[in-house]
Amino acid sequence: MKRRVQILLALVLTALWGAGIYAGHANGHLRFLDRLEATLTDWRTQVRGVQAPPDLVTIVAIDDTVVKRGGTYPLPRADLARVVDTIVQFKPKVVAIDLLLIDRSAAIGDVTLAHTLATGPMVLAAAAIFPSASETVAPASAGPLAALPQAERFLLPLPMFADHADVGIVNVATGQSGSPLSVPMLFRTDDKVELSFPLRVASRALDKPLTIAPDHLMLGDLTVPTDSDFALPITYYGPRRTIRTVSAQSIFDGTLDRNAIENRIVVIGAAVAGGGDFFPTPFDSLMPGVEVISTAITHLVAGDSIVRDRKVHIADALIAILLPMLLVGLLAWRRSALGFVVAAAVMVAWAGLNLFAFTHGIWLDAATTLAAVVPPVAVLVGVQLWAGGRRTQYLAAKSRSLAQFQAPAVQEWLARDPNFLAKPVRQDAAIVFIDLSDFTALSQQIDPDELQDILQAFHALIDRAAVDCGGMITSFLGDGAMILFGLPSAMPDDAARALKCAIDLHRGVERWMASLPPVIGDRLGFKIGAHFGPIVASRLGESHQHITANGDTVNLASRLMEVAAQNDARLALTDALLDAADFHGAPDGVLSGPLLTQIRGRSGVVTVWFWRDQDRPSQAAAKVEMID
Incomplete structure (x- = not known):
């Protein structure tokens, strides 16, 4: 009993x-x-496995061949107008431009593009700017629409462009994995609701009215099942270019196949290596965002989305x-x-x-x-x-958990406190990101064994620099790494040690690349970003646990590598890191700045400085150069 x-x-x-x-x-x-x-x-x-997608969409990719032809990126508006004009002449169902046309450029190019947009059925991309993850946004109203993603504001195309086209929000939901598993169909601010870019395109292509039901959407008689927040779950048909893709270069060469455009949905978007608009997917480590969007469009029009x-x-x-x-x-x-x-x-x-x-x-x-x-x-x-x-086996399993962490300092700390980071901890920390440039292109042209040796030497260099400065490598990201300063506990000199590590990496990688054969070393570059601020540290996993950090500080440090590359520099630092490190310049380095800039995917302005080795011939002799 x-x-x-x-x-x-x-x-x-x-x-x-x-x-x-x-x-x-x-x-x-x-x-x-x-x-x-x-x-x-x-x-x-x-x-x-890979599935053949319904043959409804053609992606016209602004890829590396287009950039090499024109020598600039983003594509000049006059060139974009030429691309759109050629496509319109082949009579597509709709032309969807997955590019943010929010800033003015050369006047003649803007006017030419505006006139071109008026010649055919167009949908333009806009972007939603969301509050930081630490903020909580209360629902503005009751009912099904209260669950919609609420943005602070929308970045809309210039009126001279938007007057000739429909506009849709192009954001996707990546979640914690970084892989887009759904695309929100509706977005809202305090005063209005906007349709997503794929939903606008599908509605225009099908020429059907949109109906918003309490738990699904309707395009005419076609039911679109959605998740609870009106997000469209997506599954990928296959690796990149599974959806029909042509290079925009074929337009400039006069070789574009009419059959690839006529009576089809055409999506124009960027697929430039290093452009940043790439996502990991089950079949690809890097899939262009335009193909993610095109997958959602295909789901909507074909009605084959996962339920x-x-x-x-x-x-x-x-x-x-x-x-x-x-x-x-x-x-x-x-x-x-x-x-x-x-x-x-x-x-x-x-x-x-x-x-x-x-x-x-x-x-x-x-x-x-x-x-x-x-x-x-x-x-x-x-x-x-x-x-x-079986108590003995249980205790043995507990003791083995200590070996799941790499850093010796963390292992010693866990021996004293087995519950270290069992619950997430908020604290200040310094983050250093480093990444090789042009490594993907190089990897396609050299022997895999030689490639492995290069990566092994690069990782060993990062490991030595991190250990020497008391940092912890939280992850190796293929041809890059993230180094954390602040664990097992925050220290007053975390920022100073991170700054020293970033400079040591700058010098060490330069020397290492100089030692490589010219056919390899001359083709590689690198970029480093370092920032200091609040993070959330935790340990994830079950049988194989690892220490991780997330938050705006981590994202900003990662984006700084893009800022460095855009400004012909290799090491980008924030004033937050320099202030925390009490940095007043070094006798053998040149600090350039400050540059007030916006970071992609983040609201507000960040003050960025660029460090260069004074011994490099291309550097000025002054200790600090001011950027207007």
Whole structure:
């Protein structure tokens, strides 16, 4: 009788756990599950394999060949007008320009483009500017539209362009993984609602009126199932260029195939290496943003998007409650190998059902179910192992967790405090990013073994510089790395050590590239960004944990590499880092600045300085150069 009561209590607690996990995730409180779900979604997409997309969209890519021809990027407005004019002559259904036309350029180019936009059906891209992640935006109104992504403002095309076209918001939802898994269909500010760029294009191409229902959208008679916040879940057909893609250079060469344009949806967008508008996807480490947008457009027009609507969420909730109850019941009822075998068979059946549904267009959540299942089952199994005298193995597993962290200082800290960063910690820290330039192009032309040697030497150089300055490498990003100064605890000299590390890296990488064969060293460049400010430090993962940091400080440090490259520099520093480091110049370096600039994807202005080695011939002799 007592055992039955214990089993009943375990089942009730398990059901409450599953319901709590689902409710917590649905209300946005368990964000770590989003990263796990993104990884599991990538796996399911890869298992499904490459699929031929409906042949509805043609991407006209402004790629490296176009930039090499003109010598500048972004593409001059007069050249863009020529591209659009040629496309319009071939009579497409609609021309969608996935480029932000928000700034004025040469007057004749702007006027030419404005006249060209008036000659055909056009949709122009706009962007939504969102508040920082630390801010909470209260819903402005009740009802379904209260769940829409709320922007501070919209960056709209210049009126001279927007007067001749529809306008749609081009932002995508990347989540914590960086991979776009959905595209919001509607955006709002305090006073208006804007349609997304893909939705504008699809509505124009289908020539159907849009209806916003409480839990879905309608394009004429076509139902568009959406998530709870009117986001369109997307799955990728394959790697980049799976959707028909032609280079804009074919227009300048006069070789554009009419069949690639006529009666089709044409999306013009950037695919320039180093342009920044790239995203990781299940099939590609870097897919141009224009192809992500084109995937959403194809889903809308073809009606083949994966379903993750209210009915699917109800199924997710039931599975999150019933599946762990079933497993706990089996393990408690059969405390033997048979119980484990049956429970394992149930999990395999669930995984198979989940994969089958995904490959047939229904996106059942996997991460929430695992979070609902694993802890109760693990607790039950742990209790049974403890009751059976398996305490030694449990302690051994706990001790092995210490080896999952690389940095010696972190290992020593964990020995004193096993719960270090078990809960996220907010603190000030310094972040240094470094990345090789033109490495992707080089990797396509040299032997893989030689490429591996180059990367190994580069990583070893970064590791030595980080260790010498007391930094912690949180991740190697292929041909780059992120170094964190501030763990295991914040120190007064974190910024100073980060600054020294950045300068040491600058000099060390320059010497290393000079030592490479000219055919390699002359083709490589590098860029470094360093910033100081608040971060959120935590540890992620289950069996293999790692230390990570996120927040605006990390994002800004990463974007500084773009600022350095745009200003013909290699090391970009913020005044926040220099102030925190109490830096007053060095006898063997040149500090140029300040430059007041906006950072892509971030509101406000940042003060940036550029450091160069005084020994370089191209550098001025002055200690500080002022940029007007």
